[in-house]
Amino acid sequence: MQFARYLLRRTLWLLVTFVAAMVLVFLLIRLVPGNPVDAIVAQMTRGGGGSGEQVRAIYDNYMREFGLDLPLWQQFLVFCQNVLQGDFGTSFAQYPAPVTAMIGQALPWSIAIQLPAIVVGWLVGNVVGAVAAFRGGWFDKGAFLTSIFATSVPYYCLAIILLFVVAVRMQILPAGGGYSFGLSPELTLTFFGDAITYFWLPFWSLVIVFIGGQAVGMRSMAIYELGSDYVNYARGLGIGDNRITRYIFRNAMLPQLSGLALSIGGMIGGALITELVFNYPGLGTLLFTAISSNDYPVIQAIVLLITIAVLLANFLVDVVNGLIDPRIRAAETGDR
Amino acid sequence: MTRLLDARNLRAAYRTQDGRLVRAVDDVSVHVDEGEVLGVAGESGCGKSTLGAILSLNVRSPLQVESGTLDIEGKRQDFGASAKIPRTWRGSVVSLLPQGAMNSISPTMRVRDLCFDVVRAHDRRARRSDALDRVRDRIADLGLPPRVLDAYPHQLSGGMKQRVVTVISTLLNPRLLIADEPTSALDVSSQRALIEMLKEMLEQKIMAGVIFVTHDLPVLRTVSDRIAVMYAGKIVEVADAGDLVDRPRHPYSAALLSSVLVPEPRYRTMRVKGIPGAPPNLLDPPPGCRFHPRCGLAMPQCHTDEPPTDGTELRYSACHWSAQHPGESVPVEAATRDELDGGEPLDRAGEPVALAGDGTGVGR
């Protein structure tokens, strides 16, 4: 009962934030000076391509798609409807490619480097942080400083340096792209074996930074828990260290697990630049191209995708936390 | 009467970050008889909680016990660098009832899980259902609602939480319970309920003795049989509870009494006074009697000589004045003074005048 109420509140909250995000994206895209369609059509015809007839057709298509002839609130409804149907419109720069298809091509690449990096980094980072907190002494000192450094290195700086050292100087791994020229993405061993060589560098550049961040977080969390009253009391009752470590772990893990889920939710927007550095065919590269060619539908779609993923992750984390942690449920619904 | 606990010559110190030692307990001996409640009183930083930690075998870095012996019902334990005390003594021989029970149970854990863990820590083969049955009986005996077992700590009120923790601390019928400021965070009616419960448990012989550590003299007066007053790491006076409150023989005890409202007729007419100044820094305690800088009865030898112990094991005072005035109690008004030697106001370095102990946890 209590949980049902909690779930309802979180769902309402998800809807509110979703609408807020939609409004924000909608308005900001329309902040672009002038009528975006005029700008785009002008840009497309500048190259000299296309007859008057074609331009007319393109123009009409965009007017319809944006609903620019409608009042603003109707435009917003059209926009919402399209998004909910997964229809992000047509690319300006690669007319008439549907944005959804372009994103569908890029997204797997982004997930392929991000997801493993996040999971591995999270696991290793938490172990390092916990061990540092429990062992203390020189290990703690060393691990903490290293972690602080690792997490403070901007991830793209590490990417640049790795690229230079490993790919350019030592020439151990390929310097960029997602797979070798001449191959095409398919589910075969050949392709996989080839793509994995392109995978390592972006992967490592992300993992190292992520380990650092997780370790720092886990360490301070565990230290807080170690000094808490319940640890003292459990010791005073003769409960063994292993058991107490479990208590600590459970309490320290809760926020860390949420952190993992949030990172996964944020992964799409989390490492855009890494892909740029390695010329990796994911969303980051797509976004970069879109920005440089003023391809607003693509920008808008990527931005929305990032937002939706984050909102959903937040939602799931809240729900799961409410399931696991009785305090949160109680605090939220005001029950004792 | 049988001796339950006999602790002799305990010395313990905290190691500071720069490696110096703060001796928080300095040559302290206490004993508790079967069925007895010993109260330990003093301002904050006097070492009473440290003493509680030692007696409940909860010594952890940076605190270290340098020397001393502990006799619990004939089982003898030497403290010292190489002392190894069996883990299972904690909780079954001596047990700790902590200060601030608010956070004493892991927030993501139900009360029953902690109960079972306590039982299993001392008996590997304990079965969950048996253990919980025992706990349930105990809880019913003491008049707590059975639902507390299934509760998470945040679902219990402060007073209830403290009582639940008391039950957990005594689950294994420890011989001695060390209660460290258990009432400080509670309102008056919860304090009362807790004290009633402790008395009930003593009567039921759940534990054989209690050491009750607090700065709250009125509470001590009601719960304890004897009171030991600590100052700056030493016990300065020991007496029967009524005797100590009525006829303190050490100026510090008198000062402590004058700084609280004691519901006794003879104190009714008195103004509540604080104890000017603050307890000494234990990194560098004053020579002679440690209370002499704040004492209204200080004599020349107090500045240089360790005070003699005057009286018997059951009723003594470590003070030059009381050695010279056997059998007399300290005139309460004279116990403190308002100036240091040389007229420097006592309230130095912006330190607040200490009122009635420390208020550790009061009104938290």
Place this chain on the structure above:
Amino acid sequence: MRGANLSPRFWVASTMILLLVLAAVFGPMVVATDPNQVIGGLYDRPSGERLALYLGTDNEGQSVLANLVHGLRTSLLVGLLAGAIATLIGLVLGLVAGFQGGWVDDVISAITNIALSIPTIVVIILLGVALGSRSSVALAVIIGVTAWPWLARAVRAQASSIRVREHIEVARLSGARWVSILGWDVLPYLLSYVVMAFVLQCSGAILAEATLSLLGLGPSGSTSIGTMLYWAQVWGSVRVGALWAFLPPTIVLTLISFSLLLLNSAGDELFNPRLRKGRRRGRGTAGAARGRRAPTPTPVAPETPTPGLAASTAVDLPVSPKGASR
């Protein structure tokens, strides 16, 4: 007393920051070369000929060193300005919400939570795209107005816990206006926290600027560390091995980020002594750790007010943004 307690970490961090600031302030005068002036060919190697060539030239034949010191200046300015804006907004909103309570709190908290759940990078990118041409100041403003939510939330939690303390009650009863109570009785308790948060905000802003620049949304018409990286990246300096073109901005950015984070962690440790030694000496002396409730370092835990914090440890939360904006 605290002054004597500063860790070596603090000094290392401060020294690094001081050196960076000195380079940004005096560097351009010392190098005395216009960063936009073409003084050589494409990726000339570093040479000792003249100061401006110590780090060679970039893809347009401009002095890397001149660009570096000017870029550092821009980046630090953007960081300071954006950090100040974000800290100010977060502080004011958090204080007002936490201290006023009631419907004001409800409204501000709702806005804060919505802003928190929408990824910062999204808003920055959209604003960057919407503003066709961007000065570095405009960029700083964009970054500043998007970075405040986590701070507002943290300040709110603390302000509302301070609100119930006795001395605030006294001030209120004595008829002080709430603005003056906020300024004189509440703010001082939050100061150490706010300073540390400001440090983080600056570092976050500098990194955000670099991210934007790398995406092609950097300041138009001026050099920053981010734009240097952008050009190095777009012109493939890494691939051709012109390390003098991409290494200096990479290293400088890392140094900025590392030193600010180090400073923050040193400050955290200072105001939060428990973090200092891990297990070995975690509890301090007899009374130090007692009577203080364990702060909840987690942003997902319910924000229960902590009325019993000893006055000197008012601010116990570790400074950490929920989702760092990078």
